Amino acid sequence: MDTALTFNITHRLPSTLARVGVIHTPHGEIRTPAFIVGGTKATVKAITPEQIRNYGGQAVLANTYHLMLRPGADIVRAGGGLGAFMNWSGPTFTDSGGFQVFSLGIAYKKGIDAVAHTQKGNAKLAVASHNQLVRVTDEGAEFRSHIDGAKLLMTPESSMELQHTIGADIHMAFDELTAPLASHETIAAAMNRTHIWAERCLKRHSDLNAEHTERGESLQA
Template identity: 75%
Template sequence: MKHALTFEITDRLEGTLARAGIIHTPHGAIETPAFIVGGTKATVKAITPEQIKEYGGQAVLANTYHLMLRPGTAIIKQAGGLSKFMNWNGPTFTDSGGFQVFSLGVAYKKGIDAVAHTERGDAAKAVKSSDQLVKITERGAHFRSHYDGQKLLMTPESSMELQHEIGADIHMAFDECPAPLAPPYYLVEALERTHAWAERCLTRHQELNKEHEKNGEPLQALYGVVQGARDEKPRKQSAAFLGARDFDGYGIGGVFETSEIPTVVKWVDETLPDDKPRHLLGMGAQPADLFLGVEYGVDTFDCVAPTRQARNGALYTYDGRINIINTRYKTDFAPIDGECDCYTCLHYTRAYINHLFKSDEILGATLASIHNERFVVRTVDQIRQSLKDKTFFELKKRFLHRYYGDTPPVGVIVE
């Protein structure tokens, strides 16, 4: 069976894992490295699809867990797939819903990052957090909807079926993302389960693609998701195991600090096949992550931080992040950033946006979100061009020095 996507590498940066390339999908090409805009519920919060295209967004990533609950994947399929449903005519991704099953499903609004653990041998037993419930078995994940408490089951096979109904160009295999502080024995169990589930995902995905091919429908791609926590041996083991399977590309799962990208991501990308695309799932909220991710071999990455932070008044500028709600901006009639070319910066002032936030006006979230998303997309565009021009390290030094000054994130060296 032919593959649903092709990937070509056009430029490399000597002495690093960085490369520029193009991912070709049924809904268009993605020039890499690329920031994939987070559209969790088939929408980028406070922004229209037309605005996403206007500020340079190339692709959108939606979440299977949320879409299976609302509006339901059958409705999205009936609408003609994710792109038509949300009026976005570019490439689309879906993650499997695994992280949300193991975090939101258990600990929604409880301040818990992922599945809690107790004694050895209890990994397959119910883990309760107030009225929430998850139970992990070899079959899949039993959990409750955080909307109405309905009992649900997600298996590798059902995750594939849901994602194929959503109809994105690129899917993620259903994996287990264990809690960062899970005991070592459980990390081993979770990794073995992730690998077994990946093979089941691949089998079902290929069956569904045969149906698409028979019906004359576009094929859909599947990425295997590498896990292994923060340890070198399991990370490389996971990358080698999945890299030997016929996936179209690979996701890098887990929860990373900025300082861990040069180690954990490097271990993975040095091990994965060189000729297939790599996606860093839910990268951190630091602009430094963009540079480090690319330097250590990431082709695409997604994050909801730009719009989430924007809705709270935290705005990126080339001289660092600002809080637009601060009183100092009440009479500041300059744009958010004088070097930014976004719609917001070209038409509105800090004083006006400060007023919108102080008045709790919805427009404030929209204007702030447009700016933050454009800032990140534009930065990655500049990084991609710097790989072609061989000026990556000059751009990295200049950008990080301006953005962080004397207080870069832990582990980031600004020369």
């Protein structure tokens, strides 16, 4: 199996930044723009891996926060990594857990959306409340599990470690997603914190890939 991850541009639209290309992963190619199927808990509901292919899905995206809780990242790794665990032979992604900072944070039980132009984008609701399940600091996000109430700290470093344990081909940096209709101050603070977290993610991600290289394992992007 090839351990490299590369992106080759195949066509450009003149006078613009638009381009299409091919992402090469250890588990196959992704031709952009791509249809990436949501498999939050390492399963795509109601369809089989064969049907994903037939419907044009090139890769599957799972969620780090949910897999951390159930069944646990170590169990996914023991099952051969994300793809083998869900019987999917193609490329895989993991989301970082950043969306849950929003959905279990300022959006929790308020019905607000991450998309500004929907009817759910009520700016008056986009503030912290006592019943939300996430508390954000510069260190990371402290979650109160929606399953059993256990406290779990996710940092940029631990998000990368979990994603490497889960074993997807491509990872997302841990971010502080906030409501698009939140105050300017809230959005600016989240953006600045996310930039700092991204640097921390990249550092830990690079260190983990160096360990993969030493062991002759596939790199992760």
